[in-house]
Amino acid sequence: MSENEPQEAEARAKLVPALERGVRILDTVARARGYLSLSDLARELDIAKSSAHTLCNTLVKLGLLIKRPDQTFLLGPHVMRWSNAFQQQSDLATEFAALWDRETQLPGATITLTVLEGNEVIYIAARNSDLSHPLFEFRAGMRLPAAFTATGKAFLSGMSDFEVRRLYPDGLPEPRTPSSVRTVEDLLQELQEIRERGYSCDDQQVAEGLVCFGAPVLDSRNRTMAGVAVSLLAEWLTPEQQENVIAEVKRIAQQLSQRMGAEIEQVAGPDRT
Known part of the structure; x- marks a missing residue:
């Protein structure tokens, strides 16, 4: 036994067996050069055919697999949604930070990027600045109520009142x-x-003393796919600075929206003369 095997065994022991097998089925179908049957999958994964049948039926109902007329399987459309979301969010996070530092007059500011899930926002990118907010630390992966956050309000403003009430x-x-x-x-x-x-x-709805300004990032269908925001200490936010920050957030959001395929007019950049 290698020195890594005990750790690997411990990691496997903490997995949810059905979920782990379901992922293995998806991986196997994705790697296959042809279409695999239930018997093929059971044999490939060394599991009972009855277990493979239950798992595959579940994956089909969730849109993660498609069952072909000849009883073989291929990946379903739900997988593509995850793939597209991952690519967009990953690219978007990198683009956001790079654009902000390169094209605004507030490099190094506290900036955040979120997506909406239900009535909460999930932070997919967050960069904190000691100068702009020692009051609250944003972290990638954290969740906050959409109703209180600048990015969440940007999402909700794209919905009808009926949709908001339903949330x-x-x-x-x-x-x-x-x-x-x-x-x-x-x-x-x-x-x-x-x-x-x-x-x-x-x-100051998320943290006392902290003000955040946000704007939506739109996709190719002009629907809100993410929210961007910058955070500042309320005590040193002057009217002039507020105006500049708002203009920059809106402009960066629109630049990102254009790169995601949205059809909107580009806002002019800051005057650096």
Whole structure:
């Protein structure tokens, strides 16, 4: 036994067996040069045919596999959605940070990039600045209520009031600060203002003393696929600085949207003369 085998065995022991086998089936189908039958998969993975049958039926119902008329399998459309999302989000995160530092007058600022899941935003990229906010640390993978965050409000502003209400059948989450929006009706009023002015704002709704400005990133169908935001300390945010930050966030969001295939007009860059 090699010195790595105990660690590998321990890692395998922590896996959920059915999930692990399901992933192995997807991997096997993806690698195959032809179409595999149930018997092929059971033999390839060294599992009972009855287990392979149950797993494959589940994967078919979830859209992860397609069962062909000859009873063989190929990858389903749901896998492509994950692939596209991964590529877009990975590219988008890299593009966001590079664009911000290269083309704005606030290099090194606290910037975040999120996607929406249900009524929460998930941070897929976050870069913190000691200068801009020692009050709160954003982390890739963290979740926050969409109703309180600048990026979440950017997402929600692209929805109809009916869609927003459907996300909050039992009302909004518990407030994080005294400034957090309290009711769905108040949130809807905020969203209407965001639609009119073209940017979102979390004015100390996530953390006291921290103000965030956000804007949506659109995909090729002009639907919101991500939200971008920059965060600053409220105590040193001047009206002039606020105006500049808002303009930069909107412009970077539009540049990213264009690169994702959205059909929108490009905002002019900052005057560096």
